[in-house]
Amino acid sequence: MSYYTGALVGVPTANKDKYREHAKAAWPLFRSYGALRMVETWGSDVPTGKVTDFYQAVAAQDDETVVFSWMEWPDKATAVASWQKMENDPAMKDLPEMPFDGSRMIFGGFSPLFAAGDTPDTGYYQGFLLAVPEANKSQYEAMIEPIWQMFHSGGASSITEVWGTDIPKGQRTDFFRATKAEDGEVPVIGWTTWPDRETYLNAIKMMNEDKDNPDIPEMPFDGMRMMWGGFEPLLDYRAET
Numbered sequence: 001m002s003y004y005t006g007a008l009v010g011v012p013t014a015n016k017d018k019y020r021e022h023a024k025a026a027w028p029l030f031r032s033y034g035a036l037r038m039v040e041t042w043g044s045d046v047p048t049g050k051v052t053d054f055y056q057a058v059a060a061q062d063d064e065t066v067v068f069s070w071m072e073w074p075d076k077a078t079a080v081a082s083w084q085k086m087e088n089d090p091a092m093k094d095l096p097e098m099p100f101d102g103s104r105m106i107f108g109g110f111s112p113l114f115a116a117g118d119t120p121d122t123g124y125y126q127g128f129l130l131a132v133p134e135a136n137k138s139q140y141e142a143m144i145e146p147i148w149q150m151f152h153s154g155g156a157s158s159i160t161e162v163w164g165t166d167i168p169k170g171q172r173t174d175f176f177r178a179t180k181a182e183d184g185e186v187p188v189i190g191w192t193t194w195p196d197r198e199t200y201l202n203a204i205k206m207m208n209e210d211k212d213n214p215d216i217p218e219m220p221f222d223g224m225r226m227m228w229g230g231f232e233p234l235l236d237y238r239a240e241t
Helices: 013-033 076-088 090-094 134-153 197-209
Strands: 003-012 037-045 064-073 106-117 124-133 158-166 185-194 227-238
Touching: 003 013, 003 076, 013 037, 013 064, 013 076, 013 227, 037 197, 064 076, 064 185, 064 227, 076 106, 076 158, 106 134, 106 185, 124 134, 124 197, 134 158, 134 185, 185 197, 197 227
Parallel strands: none
Antiparallel strands: 003 064, 003 106, 037 064, 037 227, 106 158, 124 185, 124 227, 158 185
16 A cells, blocks of 8 residues: 655745755655655745644744655555665765755655545645544545545646654654644645646635535534645656656
């Protein structure tokens, strides 16, 4: 079964090119460890929230942009082994210096929950992060299909949702604190792909104007603590590249 590692980090906006080069240099190593895909996206339409948002999640500074990224692995065992290999790989020392504050990066391991659609030429991403009571996992999964249909009718190409299974707690930031997770709640991340930014923005406008859509089930989580935003593609590498 596929497995994902997801991450969020605040990157100085002036370091965008340096971040891209750092990720480019890291991909051959991850690929050699067994990674199937690495996607890096750069925040461009990320709103601030009343309770949570992507900026708070990584304690972003005023001059920083939020980067939302994930890596796909063939299975959990390969992903876990990769981090162990990384610690002992001398090639890690040859990577460019991280152009961001790594102590505020949040990351974790996620298992597939729902996926639909196709991603031939992704022009834009919508990323989201929330905390779901573990007891409500089946209700949450059932809710995704009608939401996907709504997104798809608005022009979305695909949707992927993954369920937190190995989420470490950090000293400064982590997925639990980002979502203000309560006891028994699990961090969930997801992303929808869109052909372009304009299609995404038009769809979000339409959805905001139709908040009382009767086809959407009641949310089995605290929607006030959910965060979302629009991200432009920065890198998308697959095992054959």
